[in-house]
Amino acid sequence: MFTTATVTETKKFPSGSTVFSLIQPTGKIHLGNYLGAVSNWKDISQADEDPSTRYIFGTADLHALTSVKDQQVLKNARHEAIASLLATGISPERCIIYHQSSVPEHAQLSWVLTCLTSMGALNRMTQWKSKSKVDEMSSISDLETMGKTKAGVFTYPILQSADVLIYKSTHVPVGEDQAQHLELTRTIAQAFNSTYKTDFFPIPKSVLTPTKKILSLKNPSKKMSKSDADQNSCIYITETPDSIAKKIRKAATDSIQGKVYFDPENRPGVSNLINIVSGLSRKSIDETVKDLDWVKDHKQLKDHVTEMIVEEFKPKRHIFDDLMSDVAYLEQVTNKGREKAKAIAGPNMKEIERLIGLD
Structure with missing residues (x-):
């Protein structure tokens, strides 16, 4: 089982902790995003004054490529996502705020982890089925399902694992719908450590958001979503x-x-x-x-x-x-965040290369 903790238990994380989470850059955030993720990020980062605890938040813009295809739409959505994080009170002085794509080590580690992850483990994930609009009992081995499923959607959880592990994250604030992917992250971290006889990756704990999933106002059988036609x-x-x-x-x-x-x-x-x-x-x-x-x-x-x-x-x-009227400031925040993020991810990737024989 994936190790979890409640927010009330983790108002102060152990010294030296790294708390990490990203949000999809699909534009300005909605009530579900706010209560399910961002307000939690603000609360836990503001409550902890230990300077040795790192908070890393940002946009999962590489993940957005599985659905967003228009160049200008994605650019604007990235700005809106950062503006939303700042508007909700997340401090760029206390937290590293950046775009995932600006740190190439995410994608580099993702390939290493892909080589350790079985198709069966990915097939057991559920989100790729909903994103591909196939039946939840479908298997990637079905020819029709395979034809409907983009490789990026299927392997999405591996990149998500790389996002967490490249910073040797110890705690990941998540909602209920991401618990399965974080269980896979633990499995992948353990597989890497076992394969290369190391304890390099800590096994991250999930910090469950106190608020239950916010549902659609019109159809409470499904979650609140920006893509809802209504x-x-x-x-x-x-x-x-x-x-x-x-x-x-x-x-x-x-x-x-x-x-x-x-x-x-x-x-x-x-x-x-x-x-x-x-x-x-x-x-x-x-x-x-x-x-x-x-x-x-x-x-x-x-x-x-x-x-x-x-x-x-x-x-x-x-x-x-x-904030949206001052894009230069938004870019200043993410540029600063990128440099701080790279200062952590770069040396970690170098050590990973040494462990696997690519140094």
Whole structure:
């Protein structure tokens, strides 16, 4: 099993820890990204004053090549992703903030790890099936499935493992949907250490995000996504109060009247709204339900959710807009981050080359 820890357990990481995570540069972040990843990054980096603990965050822009094909779209999305990280309060002084593609050691290590990873291990992953739009019971050995699946989508988890391991990361903040890939990262790290008779790679722990997965506002059977055809299902940090209120008013609930309670199976829409409140208030689901004891109907719940989101995102929206008008500053941040990242990844890759005989 993949070793995990809760955020409350890791407000202070062991001295010398390296905390690492990336976000897909698909543009400005939405509520699901914010509560599922970025706000957690901010919280844990701000809570830890130990200078020996490194925080490395950025954009997984090499991973974006599996879906984004337009050059200008990707360039702008990279800027928006960095602006979103900064707007949410992640400090470029405390954290290394950079673009994955600017550090070539990611791709270099990925090939080394590819040579240690079995097709069977990759076949057991689930995300490549959803990305390729094939049945979850499909196998890469099926000719039809093979024809629909790009090699980059299939081997994506190996590059993800290289992202983590090139910095000898000890802790990786993740949501539930990435737990499987991190289990593979552990397996790959152990395979490398065993093959080359070393303990070079630490076995990273996952730091699970306290907030459960944020679901689509319109269809709570699936997660909130920027690619959803119905954009009323998704709220971005850049949205105006009126736009947020409109989307929450249209959010799916149910026909059950009276007090609200958390029941994802029978009340998915209401439970999703409770989960949003839980994430924004940084309280457990049980605490949140108690706090919502005053709510008597869906309208009161939606009004409360709207107020909380508007309050949370209002300053961030203005900061984001200011940052996007100063691309030179965004590039200054990522250039500085790149140099810091390379100062770690470069020597690590040199040692890896020595271990495998490529020095």
